[in-house]
Amino acid sequence: MADFDPIRELDRFASTLLGQRSGMRLMPIDLFREGDHYIVHADLPGIDPGSVDIDVDGQLLTIRAERTVRGREGVTWIAREREGGTFLRQLTLGQGIDTEHITATYSNGVLAVTIPVSERARPRRIPVATDHGADTKVVGQTKTGDVPEDLGERHEVQGGTEMKQ
Incomplete structure (x- = not known):
């Protein structure tokens, strides 16, 4: 015989009282x-x-x-x-x-x-350029979605983005 689990039985009882079994x-x-x-x-x-x-x-x-x-007709449910x-x-x-x-x-x-x-909405790289007269030179790239450490970490949550300090 299975062990008695009071939490499961309490949950089952509460579900019955609240009508969740029929909905x-x-x-x-x-x-x-x-x-x-x-x-x-x-x-x-x-x-x-x-x-x-x-x-x-x-x-x-x-x-x-x-x-x-x-x-099932004619059975006794245990x-x-x-x-x-x-x-x-x-x-x-x-x-x-x-x-x-x-x-x-x-x-x-x-x-x-x-x-x-x-x-x-996908992250993409954006070239960083400097303007030296008529020449434009790419000096680096940054990825959108990157956040400097002093601004905190990004965490995806339902419905948006949460900044965690």
């Missing part, structure tokens, strides 16, 4: 940046890929999926934690996202949504 369910996600793309991995085991709906409205990305539970229902997750996309080229794949119960950074 939308939250899907756990991982969100990370890899090169010029943000990637969302959403756990959706047992979901029919045809029930997954992903849409972008302005800067709001919505992922919705449906799990239907097939009832545990039934894999409930059916609608799973929903919404992410606010910051400026500089290429919403026209978002893609998604579903494999082994994990939905992967790839969100590209727009070309305009």
Whole structure:
């Protein structure tokens, strides 16, 4: 027999009291940046890929999926934690996202949504020139997005950039 987990049982009890079992369910996600793309991995085991709906409205990305539970007649349930229902997750996309080229794949119960950074928002090198009479000479390059140490570090956060001192 499995060990009793009071935290899990309390969470289950609170969810029942608050009515979350009959409404939308939250899907756990991982969100990370890899090169010029943000990637969302959403756990959706047992979901029919045809029930997954992903849409972008302005800067709001919505992922919705449906799990239907097939009832079994004549069985006595000992545990039934894999409930059916609608799973929903919404992410606010910051400026500089290429919403026209978002893609998604579903494999082994994990939905992967790839969100590209727009070309305009990608870091690029800007030549630094000096003007010596008629000649212009490039003396170095700087990369946009670089921040001098005395201004702090840049950290990406949902919906924008936070400067950390």
